Amino acid sequence: xxxxxxxxxxxxxxxxxxxxxxxxxxxxxxxxxxxxxxxxxxxxxxxxxxxxxxxxxxxxxxxxxxxxxxxxxxxxxxxxxxxxxxxxxxxxxxxxxxxxxxxxxxxxxxxxxxxxxxxxxxxxxxxxxxxxxxxxxxxxxxxxxxxxxxxxxxxxxxxxxxxxxxxxxxxxxxxxxxxxxxxxxxxxxxxxxxxxxxxxxxxxxxxxxxxxxxxxxxxxxxxxxxxxxxxxxxxxxxxxxxxxxxxxxxxxxxxxxxxxxxxxxxxxxxxxxxxxxxxxxxxxxxxxxxxxxxxxxxxxxxxxxxxxxxxxxxxxxxxxxxxxxxxxxxxxxxxxxxxxxxxxxxxxxxxxxxxxxxxxxxxxxxxxxxxxxxxxxxxxxxxxxxxxxxxxxxxxxxxxxxxxxxxxxxxxxxxxxxxxxxxxxxxxxxxxxxxxxxxxxxxxxxxxxxxxxxxxxxxxxxxxxxxxxxxxxxxxxxxxxxxxxxxxxxxxxxxxxxxxxxxxxxxx
Amino acid sequence: xxxxxxxxxxxxxxxxxxxxxxxxxxxxxxxxxxxxxxxxxxxxxxxxxxxxxxxxxxxxxxxxxxxxxxxxxxxxxxxxxxxxxxxxxxxxxxxxxxxxxxxxxxxxxxxxxxxxxxxxxxxxxxxxxxxxxxxxxxxxxxxxxxxxxxxxxx
Numbered sequence: 001x002x003x004x005x006x007x008x009x010x011x012x013x014x015x016x017x018x019x020x021x022x023x024x025x026x027x028x029x030x031x032x033x034x035x036x037x038x039x040x041x042x043x044x045x046x047x048x049x050x051x052x053x054x055x056x057x058x059x060x061x062x063x064x065x066x067x068x069x070x071x072x073x074x075x076x077x078x079x080x081x082x083x084x085x086x087x088x089x090x091x092x093x094x095x096x097x098x099x100x101x102x103x104x105x106x107x108x109x110x111x112x113x114x115x116x117x118x119x120x121x122x123x124x125x126x127x128x129x130x131x132x133x134x135x136x137x138x139x140x141x142x143x144x145x146x147x148x149x150x151x152x153x154x155x156x157x158x159x160x161x162x163x164x165x166x167x168x169x170x171x172x173x174x175x176x177x178x179x180x181x182x183x184x185x186x187x188x189x190x191x192x193x194x195x196x197x198x199x200x201x202x203x204x205x206x207x208x209x210x211x212x213x214x215x216x217x218x219x220x221x222x223x224x225x226x227x228x229x230x231x232x233x234x235x236x237x238x239x240x241x242x243x244x245x246x247x248x249x250x251x252x253x254x255x256x257x258x259x260x261x262x263x264x265x266x267x268x269x270x271x272x273x274x275x276x277x278x279x280x281x282x283x284x285x286x287x288x289x290x291x292x293x294x295x296x297x298x299x300x301x302x303x304x305x306x307x308x309x310x311x312x313x314x315x316x317x318x319x320x321x322x323x324x325x326x327x328x329x330x331x332x333x334x335x336x337x338x339x340x341x342x343x344x345x346x347x348x349x350x351x352x353x354x355x356x357x358x359x360x361x362x363x364x365x366x367x368x369x370x371x372x373x374x375x376x377x378x379x380x381x382x383x384x385x386x387x388x389x390x391x392x393x394x395x396x397x398x399x400x401x402x403x404x405x406x407x408x409x410x411x412x413x414x415x416x417x418x419x420x421x422x423x424x425x426x427x428x429x430x431x432x433x434x435x436x437x438x439x440x441x442x443x444x445x446x447x448x449x450x451x452x453x454x455x456x457x458x459x460x461x462x463x464x465x466x467x468x469x470x471x472x473x474x475x476x477x478x479x480x481x482x483x484x485x486x487x488x489x490x491x492x493x494x495x496x497x498x499x500x501x502x503x504x505x506x507x508x
Numbered sequence: 509x510x511x512x513x514x515x516x517x518x519x520x521x522x523x524x525x526x527x528x529x530x531x532x533x534x535x536x537x538x539x540x541x542x543x544x545x546x547x548x549x550x551x552x553x554x555x556x557x558x559x560x561x562x563x564x565x566x567x568x569x570x571x572x573x574x575x576x577x578x579x580x581x582x583x584x585x586x587x588x589x590x591x592x593x594x595x596x597x598x599x600x601x602x603x604x605x606x607x608x609x610x611x612x613x614x615x616x617x618x619x620x621x622x623x624x625x626x627x628x629x630x631x632x633x634x635x636x637x638x639x640x641x642x643x644x645x646x647x648x649x650x651x652x653x654x655x656x657x658x659x660x661x662x
Contacts, residue, residue, distance in 0.1 A: 009608040010645065018620060022628035033636035035648045373591040414594070475633065 016041040025049060047079035054087045070096075085124075086140075094123030101131045107140020121152055128155045138166040147171040156183035163215075164189040168222075171195050188215050193222035194229060216241045220248040231255045239268050246274035246301065254279040257287045264294035274301030276329070285310035285335060292316035303329035305355070310335030321347040331355040331379065332424070341380055342367040355379040358423070362386050365405045375413045376449075379420040381458070382406070382432045403433060407440035416447050422482065423457035429486055432458035436466045450474040454507070455482035467495050471502050481507035515542065516551040519559040524551065527566055534569040536615035556613050561606045568596060568619050597626040601643070 009015045020028060020042055032042040053067050070092055073080075080098045088108040104127065108120045128134060137156075139148075153176055156162065165187055172180055172194075184190055190213075213219075219241055223229050234251060238244075247269065249260075260277075263269075272295050277283075288304055289312040299320040304313075309330055317325070325348050330336045338360040344351070351372040360383045384399060410419070421432055435441050435455065444450075453470070462484040471477060480499055485492040499506050515532040517525045533539045541552060554562065571592060597604065604623060611619035631639050640647055 008643070009605050009612070010643065012612070015608060015612060015624065019624045019627050019631070022621075022625045023631060027628075027632055027634075030634065030636050030639065031631060033649070034639050035645055039649075415591075 010037065013037070013041055017045065020045045044079050047076045049082040049084070050080050051084040052087050052093060083127075085120075088117050088120050091119055091123050094127045095130075098131050099133065101133050103136040103138070104128075104134055105138045105140060118149070121148055125149075125152045125155045128152075128159055132160050134159060135161045136164040136166075137162065138164075139168070147173055147176070150176055150179060153179035153183050159183075163187060164191075166191040168193045169195055185213060186215055187213070189218040190216060191218075191220040193224060194227050195224045213241045213243075215243065217243060218246040219244055220250075222248070222250040223252045225252045227252055231259060235259050235263060239263055242269065243271060244269045245271050247272060248276040248303075250276075250278040252279075254281040257283045261287060261290050264291050267294060267296070271297060273297050273299065274327075275299075276301060276303030277307075278303075278305070280304055280307035284308040285312045288313035289316045298324040300324055301327040303327070304333065305329050306332040308335055309333040311337075311340075314340050318347075322349055324350070326350050327353040329353070329355045331357065333357065338363045338383070345370045345372050348372050349374075351375055353377040357381070358383050358425075360385075361402050361406060364409070365402055370409055370412060373412065374415055376415055377418040378413065378416060379418075379422070379454075381421050381423040384431045384433075400439065404440045404443065406433060407443040411443045411446045414446050415449055417449050417451045417476075419447070419450065419452070420454040421458055422454045426457040429457050429459045429483065435460055435470075436462060437469055441466060441469065445473045447474065449476060451476050452479040452481075453477075454480070458482065459486055460484050461486070462495065464495065464498070467498060471499065471504070477504055479505040479507065483508070517562065518551045518553045519557055519562045520555050521559050523559040523562075525559075525562055525566065527570075531566065531569045531573055534572070534616055536617075538614065554614075557610045558606065561603070561610050564596075564599075564603070564607060565610050565614065565616070565619065568622075569616065571596075572618065593622050597622065 010019075016038060020031065023031060023045075025046070028042050028046050031038050032046065033039070050068060050073065067087075073093065074096055077096050077098050078100065081100055082103040082105070083098065083101060084105040085093075085108050104124075106124055108117070128137070156165075157179055162183075163186075165184060166189075168191070219238065221234065221238065223234060229252075231251070234249070238247065238249065241247075275291070275295070283304070285308045288307060288309050292299060292302075292313060293316055299317065302317065302325065310333070314336075321344070328344065328348070328351065330340075333356070336357050338358060341356045341359040342363045344354065344356070346368045348354075349371050352374055353376060354372070355377070357380070359380050364382075384402070386395075386398065386402070390398075410416070423430060423432065432455070433440070453474075460483060467484065470480075483492060484495045496506050496508070513529045514526050515529055515538070517527065517532075517538075519525065529542070532542065538552065557565070599607070604626060608620070608623045608627070611617075611623055630642055634642065636647075639645070
């Protein structure tokens, strides 16, 4: 018996490959078993990203941690674009040549310590030397205490195509600094977290670098406590990057805004479109306004958590609402009002990430329609009181109506992946959105991309059927957090167990 | 200075479509063709694209007409689909297939990316059997072949 199937686009190998290029590793593993056509298309794609882990560890295919025999990897080396090294034992692998290798993710863990061995670093150095196509290097997070050897930095300085370096734990010897500068001078992206004391700027002792980073588009500068790097040196590093489009600055302490504002006023970064700052305790509303006024191009990313961001800054940000702002973090900013939050939701068309504070339910339901349909991450918490003193029944009815209206609005955010209504200010939980069926939860069935939901600090009375509904309807649910039943601890524990049994991570 | 010049296209059924030149240029196939033909008012026949599908394709190109990033390579495969595009792809499977084929034939990369991403999203988190069911694909492996360890291939 012959099966007659209409020709589909899947019959064309270039289309199967194109679809495959959008699938992650796990889905490619599944696609390879669809039929013979898919098998041949997906096999080469699967070799694009290879993860090397110890075979002694738990092998869970669905978590894509597969250890690959040396000869098999050598055979397929020509297909590998990304290499993730999570084991310390694969020293021979570093001698393989990968003609199209682009990204190396280096985090070889040893059971006895979290430092990569000297051999592993040597291996990485060899790998970098013989694979000039490498453009991205990510040194994985580790609590390592030992700095990378000089030979490593020499190899980095010679690497012809290196564009991105991510080095979250950077311990560099004073004498190695010149090599570090040479290695980083042509980068487009530098993500670094300095842990050790070093000085950037003293030209007398030869530690000063080239001092201009002509190609750097994105700088993420984090300084750990104990690194003892002077504020002026941190600022100086940032001012040497005139082409910056995105800047993250997470210093080790709260500095006064003066020096940073000086840089802004001097238009140090004419192309800046994204700015995330931390430790902003001393930054007032006017200070943030100065910063925003200095960003002459679009403002696409603004992270000013725990700052004085208020009406003046809001005014300065407004022109960027419709066509600019994509990520906005105003969490823990006490001067941010409910009306501001409501205006953002109704005006920012491109918004993808938004964190703010308390929004009044009354303001929400009275606001114009939300246009932030692309929102992926949302963190706001709700004040459900409406200030009237009507009879209890009438109030309860009004509350339920208001709540459904809010749920309806949220249901329109079909791309939402992370939703938090957690109220960080409350020791004792307060009334918020009631996450139960019949109260409006069912309206959120449209949130098919939802990966996580947090509701700490809110009063909830969830029952088994409510949690089951969530687990059934939100297929991608990966994490939850909060207290589901404030009164019955036993029931709460049972619900947590039900959730974790389904493989969802739960934060109490 | 004249307004945009216009192009005449004919679908597989013979239906005629008049579109502005800049919209036609979104298709690399048409762009190259027209560079050769020039401004002569000849209709360009598209025997591989039906009327309804051509309408949909024109709709996409018109919406993205002023998109500055349209012609640049979309290398960021992690970039998500925006709202309008998401709505645009809410069509039945048959139409989606035809859009893929049309985008491929007309060489409109962003539309190819969009439609293929949409299919990829339909494949996400599904088992092989579920994928086959969704797309009505026949399993042509023998039971022995199915058990083979993929690592040994190639």
